[in-house]
Amino acid sequence: MKQKLGKGLDVLLQNIPESTNDTAGITTLKIDIIKPNRYQPRKVFDEDKLNSLAESIKANGIIQPIIVTKRDDTDYELIAGERRLEAAKLAGHERVPVIIRSVSRREQLQYAIIENIQREQLNPIEEAFAFKMMIDDFNYTHEQLAEAMGKSRSAITNTLRLLKLTPEVQQMVSNGELSGSQARSVVVLPANEQLAFAEKIKSEGLSVRDVEELAKEKKGNSNKVPKSKTIHYRNFESQLKERYNTTVQVTETAGKGKVVFHYKTKEGLEQLLRQFNK
Numbered sequence: 001m002k003q004k005l006g007k008g009l010d011v012l013l014q015n016i017p018e019s020t021n022d023t024a025g026i027t028t029l030k031i032d033i034i035k036p037n038r039y040q041p042r043k044v045f046d047e048d049k050l051n052s053l054a055e056s057i058k059a060n061g062i063i064q065p066i067i068v069t070k071r072d073d074t075d076y077e078l079i080a081g082e083r084r085l086e087a088a089k090l091a092g093h094e095r096v097p098v099i100i101r102s103v104s105r106r107e108q109l110q111y112a113i114i115e116n117i118q119r120e121q122l123n124p125i126e127e128a129f130a131f132k133m134m135i136d137d138f139n140y141t142h143e144q145l146a147e148a149m150g151k152s153r154s155a156i157t158n159t160l161r162l163l164k165l166t167p168e169v170q171q172m173v174s175n176g177e178l179s180g181s182q183a184r185s186v187v188v189l190p191a192n193e194q195l196a197f198a199e200k201i202k203s204e205g206l207s208v209r210d211v212e213e214l215a216k217e218k219k220g221n222s223n224k225v226p227k228s229k230t231i232h233y234r235n236f237e238s239q240l241k242e243r244y245n246t247t248v249q250v251t252e253t254a255g256k257g258k259v260v261f262h263y264k265t266k267e268g269l270e271q272l273l274r275q276f277n278k
Contacts, residue, residue: 028095037078039109054090065097124180128162169198181208185215
């Protein structure tokens with residue numbers, strides 16, 4: 001049975017003091033010999049937060065050491081503390097306090113993932129790629145990942161499904177234009193429909209519930225409505241949306257159809273009813 005990652009990170013970082021000293025296994029290294037963690041799952045950094053951390057390091061130094069492992073005679077590789085390392089560079093430091101640990105490649109990936117997840121620093125796409133790496137490179141099953149990450153199996157599976165999004169939609173998720181919950185509804189659609197639907201979610205500010213309902217309807221009708229009719233119905237939707245100032249869905253199956261008006265508040269419903277009665 002695999003050890004839970006959270007517990008593993010605690011073991012790695014246990015007994016680290018809040019200041020550096022020679023008797024606690026802490027030393028300093030030149031920044032230029034510390035290589036990035038090849039398994040680092042985070043690809044996007046918040047520049048404002050990084051600059052703020054750099055200012056703090058200028059004023060107070062690095063309170064918690066960076067964790068590294070020795071890879072060859074001259075270089076070290078980062079295990080944990082990437083934000084502190086990058087901020088130290090911005091602060092103009094040439095050396096940083098480090099603790100050197102001997103870890104396997106597997107442990108290196110695990111610690112990098114759990115450090116980011118515990119601090120909520122991974123976006124949903126980064127998290128999905130990290131989980132995929134654990135499956136592809138280290139043969140984790142979904143069940144084993146769920147146990148290790150302290151998540152449900154369905155949460156792991158749903159996160160991995162985000163990798164079925166088109167690259168354009170994945171970028172929207174990474175940028176925060178689309179939430180992970182919204183994206184999970186987009187992924188059920190054919191690839192050629194995902195971007196348009198994602199942009200609709202963004203432009204209209206649709207709630208997760210609205211997105212789920214619309215995605216179900218789109219999926220159910222994607223193979224039943226000819227493309228020419230779909231364009232025809234979209235024109236109706238646009239006209240109704242403009243007239244009633246709300247999201248409208250027009251669908252047809254086997255010659256029968258329905259028109260669905262969406263509202264977000266009780267006041268919105270009352271406004272719709274007034275317009276219908278005019």
